[in-house]
Amino acid sequence: MKSSEFEVYTRRDIEIVSGTGARVKDSRGREYIDCIGGIGVASLGHGNRILAHALKKQAEKIISVSNHFYNDKRTELAEKLTGLAPDSLNRVFFCNSGTESIEAAIKFARYATKKHGFVCAERSFHGRTMGALSATFKEKYREPFKPLVPGFDFAEYNNFESFKSKINQDTAAVIIELVQGEGGIYPADKTFIKNLSMFCRENNILIIIDEVQTGVGRTGTFFTFEQYGIVPDIVTLAKGLGGGVPIGAVLVSDKIPGMPGRHGSTFGGNPFSCAAAVTVIDYIKKESLIKKVSEKGDRFVSLIKKNTLSSVKEIRHLGLMVGVELFCDASEAVNKMQEMGVLAITAGENTIRFLPPLVIEYADLEKVAQVLTEVLRY
Numbered sequence: 001m002k003s004s005e006f007e008v009y010t011r012r013d014i015e016i017v018s019g020t021g022a023r024v025k026d027s028r029g030r031e032y033i034d035c036i037g038g039i040g041v042a043s044l045g046h047g048n049r050i051l052a053h054a055l056k057k058q059a060e061k062i063i064s065v066s067n068h069f070y071n072d073k074r075t076e077l078a079e080k081l082t083g084l085a086p087d088s089l090n091r092v093f094f095c096n097s098g099t100e101s102i103e104a105a106i107k108f109a110r111y112a113t114k115k116h117g118f119v120c121a122e123r124s125f126h127g128r129t130m131g132a133l134s135a136t137f138k139e140k141y142r143e144p145f146k147p148l149v150p151g152f153d154f155a156e157y158n159n160f161e162s163f164k165s166k167i168n169q170d171t172a173a174v175i176i177e178l179v180q181g182e183g184g185i186y187p188a189d190k191t192f193i194k195n196l197s198m199f200c201r202e203n204n205i206l207i208i209i210d211e212v213q214t215g216v217g218r219t220g221t222f223f224t225f226e227q228y229g230i231v232p233d234i235v236t237l238a239k240g241l242g243g244g245v246p247i248g249a250v251l252v253s254d255k256i257p258g259m260p261g262r263h264g265s266t267f268g269g270n271p272f273s274c275a276a277a278v279t280v281i282d283y284i285k286k287e288s289l290i291k292k293v294s295e296k297g298d299r300f301v302s303l304i305k306k307n308t309l310s311s312v313k314e315i316r317h318l319g320l321m322v323g324v325e326l327f328c329d330a331s332e333a334v335n336k337m338q339e340m341g342v343l344a345i346t347a348g349e350n351t352i353r354f355l356p357p358l359v360i361e362y363a364d365l366e367k368v369a370q371v372l373t374e375v376l377r378y
Contacts, residue, residue: 218321
């Protein structure tokens with residue numbers, strides 16, 4: 001299949017053209033259960049009529065407003081996000097993607113602390129633009145674009161002493177995912193996170209939690225940090241927030257002073273994207289999706305564990321963020337699942353990652369577990 005697009009992706013040889021709920025169809029009319037969801041983006045599924053109606057209504061009203069002016073929809077979204085967050089996270093900056101949210105967080109941290117260093121985790125993935133890439137661990141992503149932004153160091157995930165040893169007087173912030181997504185679906189240990197948070201508080205170091213993939217209900221709470229008993233200084237969101245419409249957000253505490261004229265975004269906080277995010281938040285609340293996410297994730301994992309699969313090394317999950325680690329390369333299993341009507345993606349080399357829409361039906365999860373079992377038995 002040929003395209004005039006510039007080649008930066010390794011694409012599969014199918015063309016997705018439509019979708020409903022957690023199912024999509026290709027240009028030949030074949031249907032698949034979508035457990036990629038745009039890599040955690042399609043939180044409300046595909047073809048959601050309530051989201052489509054809200055976007056139509058906003059497009060007919062106004063799509064773009066310069067950030068030199070206030071806008072009702074942008075204000076509404078900011079109030080909803082800060083209302084869901086702890087009181088200390090009382091302001092929001094809007095951008096267009098996860099990597100942009102990380103770039104903003106890096107700048108905010110340096111501006112607030114007048115320090116330059118960041119400690120990130122091994123296996124971390126925070127984005128592909130230069131600052132976010134500097135916070136990303138894997139050399140495969142980093143090497144072709146060096147020199148990167150200086151000041152970034154890496155410590156062993158879930159190892160407090162390792163992080164402590166990397167922090168110094170020039171450390172502005174720690175940047176960490178509470179579930180490493182691209183790294184292989186590794187949830188953080190709660191004791192580790194509490195100790196790290198306490199240490200940073202005592203030493204005036206900011207905590208930046210990257211919730212780009214874990215946020216907006218994906219793991220069973222709106223913010224995953226709610227499950228860890230901490231309150232970060234900066235939180236980044238994107239992916240599922242717009243239900244498929246590009247948007248990013250950075251929530252900050254009073255430790256981050258305003259900085260007019262020193263950062264911005266042409267498209268960030270546009271009324272169209274904000275209308276999408278407002279609708280996503282309202283729909284999640286109305287349909288009690290967050291409670292169902294935990295139930296669905298647990299059910300899916302229990303279905304997989306019912307079978308003895310010698311090729312499975314470990315299953316890790318939090319809500320509907322599920323990783324099945326194999327003793328071998330996971331790409332072959334992913335390809336076989338596609339042939340059998342299920343779309344999944346790898347995380348690292350050996351882990352199959354499942355990020356289905358939050359609205360996926362139990363029957364579809366059962367089908368996915370059945371297909372996975374059949375693929376891994378042979």
